[in-house]
Amino acid sequence: MKKDSVTSEYAIELRGITKAFGSVVANNNIDFSIRRGEILALLGENGSGKTTLMNMLSGIYHPDSGRIFVGGEEAFIRSPEDSARLGIGMIHQHFKLVDVFSAADNIILGTESESLLLTRRRFTRARQIGERYGMTIDPEKKIYDMSVSEKQTVEILKVLYRGADILILAEPTAVLTPQETQRLFGILRKMRDSGCAIIIITHKLNEVLEISDRVTILRRGESVATVNTAETDAAKLTEYMVGRPVTLSINRPELIPTETLFNVYHLTVVDDEGVIKLDDVSFNLRGGEILGVAGVAGSGQKELCETVAGLQKLKKGAILYKKENIEGMSPREIIRLGISMSFIPEDRLGMGLAASLDITDNMMLKSYRDSKSPFVDRKSAAEMARQVVDKLDVAASGINQPVRTLSGGNVQKVLLGREIHVNPSVLITAYPVRGLDIGSSYVIYDALNEQKRRGVGVLFIGEDLDVMIELCDRIMVLCHGKISGIVNARTATKEQLGLMMAGAGTDERYGTEVGDNE
Amino acid sequence: MNTIINFIFAAIKAGAPLLFGTTGEILTQKAGNLNLGVEGLMYMGAFMGFMTGFYTNSVTLALLAAFGAGAFGSLIYAFLTVTLKANQNVTGLTLTIFGTGFANFFGEMLIASTHGGAPKLSPDFSAKLSELIIPVLSDLPFVGRALFSHNLLVYLALVIAFICWFYLKHTRAGLNLRATGENPAAADASGLNVNRIKYINIMLGGGICGIGGAYISLINGNGVWNNGCINGQGWIAVALVIFASWSPAKAITGSLVFGAFTIFQVRAGEFAATFPPLAFLSSIPNAFYVMLPFLVTALVLIITSIRQKREGAQPASCGVNYYREER
Secondary structure, eight states, X not given: OOXXXXXXXEEEEXXXXXXXXXXXEEEEEEEEEEETTEEEEEEOOTTSSHHXXXXXXXXXXXXXXXXXXXXXXXXXXXXXXXXXXXTEEEEOSSOOXXXXXBHHHHHHTTOOOSOSBOOTHHHXXXXXXXXXXXXXXXXXXXXXXXXXXXXXXXXXHHHHHTTOOEEEEESTTTTOOHHHXXXXXXXXXXXXXXXXXXXXXXXXXXXXXXXXXXXXXXXXXXXXXXXXXXXXXXXXXXXXXXXXXXXXXXXXXXXXXXXXXXXXXXXXXXOTTSOEEEEEEEEEEETTEEEEEEOSTTSSHHHHHHXXXXXXXXXXXXXXXXXXXXXXXXXXXXXXXXXXXXXXXXXXXXXXXXXXXXXHHHHHHHHXXXXXXXXXXXXXXXXXXXXXXXXXXXXXXXXXXXXXXXXXXXXXXXXXHHHHXXXXXXXXXXXXXXXXXXXXXXXXXXXXXXXXXXXXXXXXXXXXXXXXXXXXXXXXXXXXXXXXEEEETTTOOHHHHHHHHTTOOOOTTTOOOOOOOX | OHHHHHHHHHHHHHHHHHHHXXXXXXXXXXXXXXXXXXXXXXXXXXXXXXXHHHHHOOHHHHHHHHHHHHHHHHHHHHIIIIISOOOHHHHHHHHHHXXXXXXXXXXXXXXXXXXXXXXXXXXXXXXXXXXXXXXXXXXXXXXHHHHSSOOHHHHHHHHHHHHHHHHHHHBHHHHHHHHHHHOHHHHHHTTOOHHHHHXXXXXXXXXXXXXXXXXXXXXXXXXXXXXXXXXXXXXXXXHHHHHTTTOHHHHHHHHHHHHHHHHHHHHHHXXXXXXXXXXXXXXXXXXHHHHHHHHHHHHHHHHHTTOOOSTTSOOTTTTOOOOOOOO
């Protein structure tokens, strides 16, 4: 588009960018640059200012001070349109595609065209732009028929079709299997080699090390370092991110699992629209173990949690808790059996906690029925809140602070703390570290391991396979609502889990199926 | 045989205003806005069309006035829902109340100011909207009478429905419109001006609804203004949108079917007399036939809500106002 103006060494250069929201300085005097033909990782914990910085490149925010240079010339990016005109394309974590349209229609949407009519040529064009970067897509396939990885390819093509040669990808691997991630990396390398500048925003260290040429690390709104990837390692990057050395290992207690708490037989769940969400799922959960559940987002994890917790009806199958059938029981009755569920959905404050209430009141949501008095017992709830805040190191101004105003990590801690406090025998936890910084994540892992030591059976729905291999005892992999296998986490590899997430059954060679349903 | 041909002829004639209303509402909903004010828009079009025809004797001006009245009514709706992000259901219902009051208020004034109390279009004007004789086609047996001897506005309704079908399915502008109704965030991210697309199509749709209203006041009323003339047909049009699964092409058959139901009350006696096995039809109270189109509407809504296919479904963001993501 504007390749003629390449006079500078850098595709984009930011000098002294500062942006504040009210009294919070999100970006403070940041210098940042990326060359053509380079993949740069922008690394930082949540709230470190990565997204704010990138939003200034995509025209959503304007810097309070500082200058932006694109291709050596000073640029003033006032709107997303300005940004697109400069050849900057942003691929958001949540895809912006029209579900009922074909791939080609999504790609051409809103672009200039010589014809007012929709002709077959749009399919050819979409295919051509894909072939140029080694991406094969079926341009006539509808988005709703596509896998997450295919949708992402369409998003990338959409940006390339608009002539972008500076790409910003936000958490691009969050929803991909390891194999799909490798495929994406292949595409990114090819784009880099053809002269594109690529920025990936991420917090997965191993991927940073694998794909990027350079890394810029942000911490609390400031750029703390820019290093060549080849000259660094995970420990150093973490230290930059957190500001102090952090041990990145999970100490897995090696215990002999006790009695079987849960037997789930042939569980089949169908949603309101008749779509099968869980298909003939059988597994068991024993005390003193952490059973991980891996799978691409939407493989049935949510339904599994909700069915076990009694929130969703099952169509077929049985769920036994200590040989007692809990099918048809209300969540209240299930909680009384000692099955405590900490379910943290994407919308964290939606299901688990009441956002406007303070920490104490949220503790009471679970305990108020146990009191015999007709009046609420705020005293013991306050005591419980104080214990949770102390034990899990919740950063709050006090136990009367509304949960809504806590940061994501602290919200998670309050929720988990409340669930642990009632001494459950089973703990179901979905994505408990989603959106948490590294420090908080390890507090949560430690808390889970402590529960395991107490003999609790933990069902851990997770997304980061590296963590699951270190934390869990067994890992069950779901794919489209079916179990593709249950493997021993001590011997499992990421590649094996990835294949299973994509639907391949347990390979004979691994032969690590453990914990059969007796 | 004549009974059946006459029935089809009358069904088409009664279905045409529904087709205008349905086509207009399809455009509106494709832009992501559920406008429940079709009844009101048709009332506004009916009155403005009639008054203009009454004073100017020009069919063109009458239709333009009806279109303008519908477009103006939906401009109010668009301003409230698109710019001010007001609740679409409430705004649409209010528009129905407003349009009904508008037509009956000024209609009453028109009646009061007319000598004899019955404002009537000139015979000259009515002649221009009488049934056309198309050479050759009108003389064909059966279909000549049933299909090729209608008034001008019936053909206008078909042409507009066809154009809208083509617009939605085969043009870039139609693609932009559909994207806006399905996922305005995606349309916005693709560089489309979501608000402009919404305004244009909501107003176009409203204008087409307005012409549907004029059809009722200019043709169905035998040239005399009649307060309350729309009488629920706007609501049937809203339901027909679902029956037609948001396709102007399917709206053509849908409006024919519903046209048949709306005129069944006057034809039931004739059927009973012509076909002995249907003699029971004349023993059913007339009130049942008046209710019939609404009953069928309710049944159709229940049946179609079971449908699963993704393409023939309501635009995903229909009824939801769009806020650009900003902190």
